[in-house]
Amino acid sequence: MKIxxxxxxxxxxxxxxxxxxxxxxSALDYPTRPVRVIVPVAPGGGADIVARLTCQWLSERxxxxxxxxxxxxxxxxxxxxxxxxxSADGYMLLLVNLTHAINATLYEKLNYNFAxxxxxxxxxxGVSNVVEIHPSVPxxxxxxxIAYAKANPGKxxxxxxxxxxxxxxxxxxxxxMAGVNLVHVPYRGQGPAMTDLLGGQLxxxxxxxxxxxxxxxxxxLHALAVTTSIRAEALPDVPTVAxxxxxxxxxxxxxxxxxxxxxxxxxxxxxxxxxxxxxxxxMKARFADLGGTLLPGSPADFSRRIAEEIEKWxxxxxxxxxxxx
Numbered sequence: 001m002k003i004x005x006x007x008x009x010x011x012x013x014x015x016x017x018x019x020x021x022x023x024x025x026s027a028l029d030y031p032t033r034p035v036r037v038i039v040p041v042a043p044g045g046g047a048d049i050v051a052r053l054t055c056q057w058l059s060e061r062x063x064x065x066x067x068x069x070x071x072x073x074x075x076x077x078x079x080x081x082x083x084x085x086x087s088a089d090g091y092m093l094l095l096v097n098l099t100h101a102i103n104a105t106l107y108e109k110l111n112y113n114f115a116x117x118x119x120x121x122x123x124x125x126g127v128s129n130v131v132e133i134h135p136s137v138p139x140x141x142x143x144x145x146i147a148y149a150k151a152n153p154g155k156x157x158x159x160x161x162x163x164x165x166x167x168x169x170x171x172x173x174x175x176x177m178a179g180v181n182l183v184h185v186p187y188r189g190q191g192p193a194m195t196d197l198l199g200g201q202l203x204x205x206x207x208x209x210x211x212x213x214x215x216x217x218x219x220x221l222h223a224l225a226v227t228t229s230i231r232a233e234a235l236p237d238v239p240t241v242a243x244x245x246x247x248x249x250x251x252x253x254x255x256x257x258x259x260x261x262x263x264x265x266x267x268x269x270x271x272x273x274x275x276x277x278x279x280x281x282x283m284k285a286r287f288a289d290l291g292g293t294l295l296p297g298s299p300a301d302f303s304r305r306i307a308e309e310i311e312k313w314x315x316x317x318x319x320x321x322x323x324x325x
Contacts, residue, residue, distance in 0.1 A: 027138040028246035029268050031064040031092055037256070039095045040238020042072040042080025045161055046188050046208035046290075048128060049093045050254045054124055055288055057277045058270070066093075071256065072188045075103060075164045075324060077110065082110040088259040090266035094118060096257040098166040101309035105317045106164040107324050115310070118257040121267050122274040123295030125255040127288050128226040129170040129206040130213070135222060137203050142224040142244045145204070146178050159193035159202040162186045163324050166252035167193070169207035169225050169313060177245050197221065208252045209291030227251060232285075234291030253295060255302050267319055271299055 035058075036285060039051045053065035064076065070077030082117065086092040100114050104130045112118075137156075139145035149156055160168035163186050173181055185202060198220060203215045206227060215235045225241040226232045227250040241248040243267045256274065256312040258267060278294045284312040287294060295305070316322075 026090075028265065029154060030269060031062055034065040034067055035091050035093060036067050036069050036101040037088065037093045037095060038079045038083050039068055039074065040071050040076035040099075040168075041070065041161060041165075042187075042189025042191050043070050043148075044194070044211060046190050046210035046252065047095050047097055047254060048191070049188075049290065050124060050209040052254070053283070054274065054277065055197050057280075057283060058273055061273050061276070067225075072162075074099060075106070075162045077103065077107070079110055080114070080118070083257070084117045084261060086139045086193065087258050088261040090262050090270070091259060092259070093121070093270075094257040096120070096195075096255045096306070098169075098252050098309060099162075099164050100312075101306055102164045102166075102169055102317065103324075105314035106322060109223060112199045117260050119260050119262055119267060120299050120306060121256040121258055122271045123297055123302045123305060124274060124278070125290070125292035126251050127209045127233075127290065127292045128217070128228040129166055129250055129252060130226050130232070130235065130238070131174070131204065131206055131224040132197065132201050132207055132212060132221045133204045133224060134197055134202065134217065136200055138224075139224070140222070142239070142241065145224055146180060146244070149178075149180040149182060150208040154183060156182050156203045157201070158182040159185050159187060159197055159205040159310045160265070161190040161193060162188060164322075165190075165251070168277065169316065172322060173225075173248065173250055174241065174245070175318060176316075177318055179250050197274040206250075211290075213291055232291040233288055245314075255295065255305075261304055265297055278306070 037051055037055055039047050041047050051068050055068050058066040083092055083094040138147050158171050199206050216223040223238045225239050227241050230247045275296050278296045
């Protein structure tokens with residue numbers, strides 16, 4: 001029996017509807033169970049602090065637990081791969097930072113393509129890196145530190161949160177522009193590096209403001225300069241590196257991403273809630289205390305930021321011939 005074309009189309013749409021409707025409904029009901037947020041660095045650093053503040057907010061707003069899960073290693077690549085290969089259902093997210101943009105050119109071969117495989121959700125906050133030294137280093141200003149480093153080439157250990165991290169790249173840019181020779185010592189996250197800086201095994205670090213400013217305030221570390229083009233609100237008396245090294249600028253930023261093909265409704269819902277956090281007086285105060293500059297905007301805005309950073313730091317990686325270990 002030949003079925004009329006119109007009747008055939010009706011049957012096809014009816015068959016498709018049951019599968020399409022639950023997908024849309026699940027996006028509207030999201031989340032119905034706990035959500036894991038992968039932080040691809042060790043606990044204790046800026047990424048970890050920002051992730052926990054954000055997860056607390058999302059948990060309270062959406063009625064399900066957003067759980068921070070630290071997956072350090074491989075310069076953020078281990079944790080990132082976990083998210084890349086996760087189901088695109090919104091139940092595993094990624095704390096995205098500058099390192100992801102740097103890794104796009106730092107590593108010749110990756111098992112993923114960040115721009116292709118991770119969908120940006122929203123930017124959260126941008127922060128300065130701070131040139132912090134151990135009190136044993138005989139310098140009170142950045143020019144004094146530069147002079148000391150030039151007089152002691154290869155004898156000053158510069159810690160970082162790992163190869164390709166913002167602390168590493170800020171330091172490499174400084175070495176290049178200030179003409180100093182510092183020995184890079186990578187760690188699996190800013191937290192472990194800060195522990196060794198406090199213990200005197202390291203002499204300097206270009207650390208992000210979250211998790212480090214308190215050490216400066218109580219005098220355990222000495223802040224010489226911030227890496228952004230303007231002073232940080234959390235450290236208003238600390239000058240910028242550019243005050244002494246013209247043209248220097250580097251900053252870290254954080255946001256959320258999700259596996260590609262995650263339903264747009266889920267991405268938009270998360271974007272809305274993160275932007276709501278950025279106008280909440282309590283959350284704004286907490287981020288300000290970390291020295292952060294808020295990054296409100298759409299998923300497209302965050303995508304553009306990532307693309308711009310990939311281009312900028314790709315030039316630095318190639319110019320300085322930086323290689324991943």
